[in-house]
Amino acid sequence: MITGSRMAVVDENADALGVPRKQLMESSGNAVARVVRQVADPGATITVVAGRGNNGGDAFVAARFLDEFDLEILLLGRAETITTDIARENWDALCQAEYDARAVRDSRSLSLGDPDVVVDAMLGTGISGDLREPAATAAEAVNDSDATVVSVDVPSGFDADTGTLPDSAVDADHVVTFHDSKPGLERLEATVTVADIGIPPAAEEYVGPGDLRRLAGRDRSARVFVIGGGPYTGAPALSAQSALRSGAELSFVAAPDSVAGEIQGYEPDLIVQPYEGERLTPDQVDGLVETATKHDDVVVLGPGLGTADETLDAARRFLESFEGPVVADADALSVVPDVDTEAEVVCTPNSRELAALGGPEVDDLAENAHEVERIADELGHVVLAKGAVDVISDGDRTRLCRAGNPGMAVGGTGDLLSGVVATYLDSQDSFDAACMASFTTGRAGDTLYDDRGTGYVASDVLERIPTALGDATDG
Numbered sequence: 281m282i283t284g285s286r287m288a289v290v291d292e293n294a295d296a297l298g299v300p301r302k303q304l305m306e307s308s309g310n311a312v313a314r315v316v317r318q319v320a321d322p323g324a325t326i327t328v329v330a331g332r333g334n335n336g337g338d339a340f341v342a343a344r345f346l347d348e349f350d351l352e353i354l355l356l357g358r359a360e361t362i363t364t365d366i367a368r369e370n371w372d373a374l375c376q377a378e379y380d381a382r383a384v385r386d387s388r389s390l391s392l393g394d395p396d397v398v399v400d401a402m403l404g405t406g407i408s409g410d411l412r413e414p415a416a417t418a419a420e421a422v423n424d425s426d427a428t429v430v431s432v433d434v435p436s437g438f439d440a441d442t443g444t445l446p447d448s449a450v451d452a453d454h455v456v457t458f459h460d461s462k463p464g465l466e467r468l469e470a471t472v473t474v475a476d477i478g479i480p481p482a483a484e485e486y487v488g489p490g491d492l493r494r495l496a497g498r499d500r501s502a503r504v505f506v507i508g509g510g511p512y513t514g515a516p517a518l519s520a521q522s523a524l525r526s527g528a529e530l531s532f533v534a535a536p537d538s539v540a541g542e543i544q545g546y547e548p549d550l551i552v553q554p555y556e557g558e559r560l561t562p563d564q565v566d567g568l569v570e571t572a573t574k575h576d577d578v579v580v581l582g583p584g585l586g587t588a589d590e591t592l593d594a595a596r597r598f599l600e601s602f603e604g605p606v607v608a609d610a611d612a613l614s615v616v617p618d619v620d621t622e623a624e625v626v627c628t629p630n631s632r633e634l635a636a637l638g639g640p641e642v643d644d645l646a647e648n649a650h651e652v653e654r655i656a657d658e659l660g661h662v663v664l665a666k667g668a669v670d671v672i673s674d675g676d677r678t679r680l681c682r683a684g685n686p687g688m689a690v691g692g693t694g695d696l697l698s699g700v701v702a703t704y705l706d707s708q709d710s711f712d713a714a715c716m717a718s719f720t721t722g723r724a725g726d727t728l729y730d731d732r733g734t735g736y737v738a739s740d741v742l743e744r745i746p747t748a749l750g751d752a753t754d755g
Contacts, residue, residue, distance in 0.1 A: 282460040284405030284440025285494070290459065292490030294483040302366040304458075304477050305334065309341020309370075311475030312432055312456045316346060316397060319428050319454060324396035325350040327427070329418050331436075332357045335404030337367030338432050340374055342399065343381075349397075353381040354390070356402060356414045387414030392421050400450045401432040405440035405462065411448045419450045430454045434462055435470070443467065487672070487681040487719040492749065494708070495527075495716065502528040502706030504699060505577035507568060507598070508610075509535035509543055510559035510591065512584030515610065515695045517546035518738055519583045522699030524549060525745040526720060528706075531699075532577070534568055536560070561590045565597045578605045578702040582612030583695050599623055605705040608661075609698040613637065616659060625661040626710050628698050634665050645671045646680055653678045664701065664714040666694055672718060674711040681715065683722025685729040692738025697721045700745065723748035 282290070295301050320326060326349045330336030336355065343353050353374060355362075362368040374381045384390050392398065400422060402415045411419050419436055422429055429452045434440050437449025443464015452470045458477050465472050504523035508516030513535075520531040524547075532551045535543050540554035553571075555564045572579050581598060585591050596615040599606065603622040613633050616625065627637070635641040638658070640651045645667035656663040657675030665671045670681040700720050704713035724744035728736045 281463055283463060284434070287405055287440070287459065287462075289488075289490035289493060290479060290483045292493060293486070293488030294479045296488045296490070297480060297482055297486075299478060299480060299483070301334070302369070304479065305337050305366055305370065306341055307477035308338040308432075308458050308475065309343075310345055311458070311473070311477060312338060312342040312399065312401075312430065313345035315454055315456045315473050316342065316349075316399060316430055319430065320349060320397045322348070323350065325394075326352070326397045326399065327392055327395040328353040328399040329392075329402055329422065330355050330399075331402040331404075331415065332362045332367070333404060333406070334364050334367050335401050335432050336362070337364065337370050338404075339399050339401030340367065340370035342432075343374060343379060344377075351380060352393075352395070353379060355381065355383040356387075356418055357383065358385055359383050384414065384418075387417035390414065390418055390421060392425055392427075395425070395427045398422050398425060398427040398429050399432065400429055400436050400452060402450070403436040404433045409437065409439065410446045411437050416448055419448060423451050428453050430456065431470075433457050434465065435468070438462075438464070440464075485680055487679055487683070487715045489719075489723075491712070491716050491719060494712070495704070495749070498527070498707050500527055500529045502703045503575055503577045504528045504531045504580060504702045505572050505575075506531070506533045506580040506583060506699070506702075507560065508580065508583035508585050509533065509539050510584060511586035513539045513542045514546070514692060515584035516580075517543050517550065518692050518695040518742065519580050519609070519699040519702075520550050521547050521742055522696040522721075522745060523580075523703045525742055526700040526703040526717075526749060528699075528703045534564075534571070559588055559591050560585055560594045562594045562597055565594050565601065568598060569601045572602060572604060576604065578607070578705045580607045580609060580698050580702045582607075582609040583698060585611040587611050587614075599625070605702075605710065607698045607701045607705070609694065616661065624705070624710050625659075626664060626701055626705065626714050627659065627661055628664045628666065628694065628701065628714075630666045630694060634663075637663075639665070643667070645669060646682075649673070649678050649680065662710040662714050664697070664718060666697070670718045670722070672711065672714045677711055679715055681718040681722060683719045684725050685722075685734070687729055687732075687734035687736055688722065688725045688741070690734075690737055693721065693725065693741055696738055696741055696745070720745060720749055
């Protein structure tokens with residue numbers, strides 16, 4: 281089972297793997313044609329009612345495999361407004377090959393006649409709810425006909441995320457859906473065919489550019505609160521800066537006053553909130569929890585904290601008291617297994633830290649992804665295990681991310697990652713946020729690797745985060 285929104289991610293990831301969408305459309309159209317041939321008698325009349333998106337494009341392909349029938353193709357809208365290049369190419373192919381294909385510019389002029397079969401390809405998984413014109417009139421005409429109705433992917437109007445079907449939607453007899461079934465299709469009084477269209481398993485297993493699409497158009501509203509510093513100053517500064525680069529509105533660092541000025545010196549856009557002392561101690565915890573809770577902050581706990589007993593005790597008490605989203609990184613990771621917390625926690629261990637949490641002591645995490653899944657399940661938190669290939673798991677779902685390169689082993693890139701995870705946690709669930717952050721950070725490093733090989737540092741990666749994110753959400 282896969283939702284419509286998730287299917288859009290998988291389609292784009294398949295394209296990034298080298299299986300272009302036009303090729304998937306050809307496979308989809310062929311699958312639709314096979315079902316139509318099964319339900320239509322020899323010489324039957326078939327009317328294709330197509331929209332201007334890729335759902336219509338699938339039907340345009342299908343039409344080329346139905347030459348033995350009396351076929352008519354109706355496009356709802358003007359041909360020049362077809363929304364994708366691949367759908368337009370397939371429409372143009374029908375017109376050049378002199379199929380009976382015409383555009384219906386006004387729903388009042390729509391006439392289905394009396395076909396034996398109607399192919400419903402008006403709206404796919406990306407659009408749902410009560411139908412608007414011209415689809416509303418077309419759906420009514422389809423439902424009023426005596427034809428056998430074959431819907432492409434989902435009946436027009438069907439919500440492929442929630443499985444709901446409005447009263448105005450097409451009432452299908454057969455549904456040809458692609459790659460995997462969609463939620464709610466099993467409840468329809470229709471025969472559902474799930475067609476394998478050649479999407480490789482890696483399009484779902486590996487995080488890819490499609491995963492970042494859900495970030496497009498988001499508000500810049502995240503507030504990230506980094507609790508770190510003491511023995512070290514660069515780590516919390518990098519985490520806080522990467523939060524800003526990945527879209528946070530504000531980024532705060534709570535740090536001992538002995539190092540607050542040094543941390544502020546890394547970046548004038550950071551807001552540094554000093555507290556007394558040279559390290560984090562239990563005395564500061566209540567104030568930090570109050571601040572983070574009051575402002576609905578996403579917390580990064582751990583960068584540069586050090587491992588003094590009182591600091592680890594403070595980290596433990598913070599997790600016990602805070603109920604919001606937290607990225608547990610670096611020195612704070614060691615206390616996570618012993619803490620009963622209501623916080624939504626994402627742990628970001630490297631291979632050494634993962635072993636300390638009870639994970640495998642191996643270099644190749646991808647080959648031991650089941651072990652990362654086990655640790656996530658035992659902890660009850662999302663684990664983003666950092667390696668040559670990152671492994672992300674919530675104990676149930678597990679994905680891999682191979683974005684990145686050997687240069688990412690330089691110190692500080694893990695601190696960058698924690699800040700990106702925190703920013704995404706403001707608008708995404710913890711598993712998706714971890715997946716997307718892994719890909720964003722790795723992709724930023726890859727843009728440097730093309731230019732410099734491994735000769736770059738974490739602050740260089742920091743400057744490439746907006747580019748990596750923009751390429752995926754705007755391209």
